[in-house]
Amino acid sequence: MRIAFHTLGCKVNQYETEALKEIFAEREHEIVGEEECADLYIINTCSVTALADRKSRQYIRRMKKKNPQAAVLVTGCYAQIAPDEVAAIEGVDIVTGTNEKSNIAEYVEEFFSKRETCEIALTPERHVLPYEELRDYDETGIVTSMESRTRAYIKIQEGCDRFCTYCIIPYARGKSRSRDPFSIVAEAEALIEKGFKEIILTGINAALYGSEPDFAYNGDKEGIEIIIDLIGRIEGDFRIRLSSLEPTVIDKEYVTRLFKYDKLCHHLHLSAQSGSDAVLRAMNRNYDRSEYLEIVRTLRDFDPHYGITTDLIAGFPGEKEVDFRDSISLIEEAEFCKVHAFNYSKRPGTKAADMHDHIAPVVKSRRTADLIAAGEASAARFFTKCIGTKRRVLVEEFDVASSAFVGYTDNYIKTYISDRSDCRCGEFVTVTLTEIYKDGMKGE
Secondary structure (H helix, E strand, C coil), X not given: CEEEEEECCCHHHHHHHHHHHHHHHHCCCEEEXXXXXXXXXXXXXXXXCHHHHHHHHHHHHHHHXXXXXXXXXXXXXXXXXXXXXXXXXXXXXXXXXXXXXXXXXXXXXXXXXXXXXXXXXXXXXXXXXXXXXXXCCCCCCCCCCCCXXXXXEEEEEECCCCCCCCXXXXXXXXXXEECCHHHHHHHHHHHHXXXXXXXXXXXXXXXXXXXXXXXXXXXXXCCCHHHHHHHHCCCCCCEEEECCCCCCCCCHHHHHXXXXXXXXXXXXXXXXXXXXXXXXXXXXXXXXHHHHHHHHHHHHHHCCCCEEEEEEEXXXXXXXXXXXXXXXXXXXXHCCCEEEEEECCCCCCCHHHHCCCCXXXXXXXXXXXXXXXXHHHXXXXXXHHHCCCEEEEEEEEEECCXXXXXXXXXXXXXXXXXXXXXXXXXXXXEEEEEEEECCEEEEC
């Protein structure tokens, strides 16, 4: 069987698609590109915004047109939250929830077996557990291949029980649950043995790793430290990066404990969402602006060039202009090296959807544009301060347009290296950062 995939959304979704590809390949099915003719199209959906839902619907219809005789399976967050809506889309044959990925191959093979004997039901199959039953970590096995040949994601955690008022994802992913640490280490060992030089730990809310009351680990570490410590003991020249840590979970004492791990990159993604205390309370973020900036100062005291990236939402219900200016000033004070800014998206079923004083779309768009501009100026200031510093770059590709090798420093600066004598894709090289260039810096 020829199977094509399309993935929307976050790094967790991308990781889960890679896991599905390996499961199907092990069962001797052929994985083909999404633009090719296939017998089955699998769409791994996102539902973080209304736009994500719309894109998911567009791709479902688009994939079916590739081969009208093909079957279409829809999985991921959109399928979990709105299975009836997804099943009603013309051409959908199977709908599976977020905790069913380890069973998808069986569902598919059973479906095609029924098709051969004309036993197909008139309505799409649905395999979606209710929210209350999303309790166990769905283990999809060891993933040993990624589209990138240098950096590999490892999913360590599933779900979130923080319930920020704007966020639908806890309902799509269920309560927080952690993957077995030794399964994570086995996957890291396999990836490092295959030549991957950067291991990125990811999850729906990775900072919650090990937080369940029944989580069992026989060691002196807690939380995500367990995984950093265990992977750090593996022999080899590689580094570890955290995809994100939520300030709803961590504080300055928490990040201080991470400084002792030599293989951990000097970069954290800390989702601020707003710089206004009033908005943060309305979002149920459980920290204030000063606590957030304490984490930033702690990181920069350890390394003045510590890379910090963030997310910010523009136009949350009730956000006044003074609240918005607080987000602008947070960018200026924190000197992020990258800012991801988004319009607030109303998600039915969340508390924010029922709040008063929703912001006009034109105002949200203007504020988002201003946040992006402030983020670009912040990145330029951060890059300027890094001029003359030496950092280690993992070389990932050769950029023909720039005639340079390109990779990322440990503190997450995209670096263009024109002096190519010592560069090899998939290897580390130490560079001196010399100037701002394109979306990053030049390095020698």
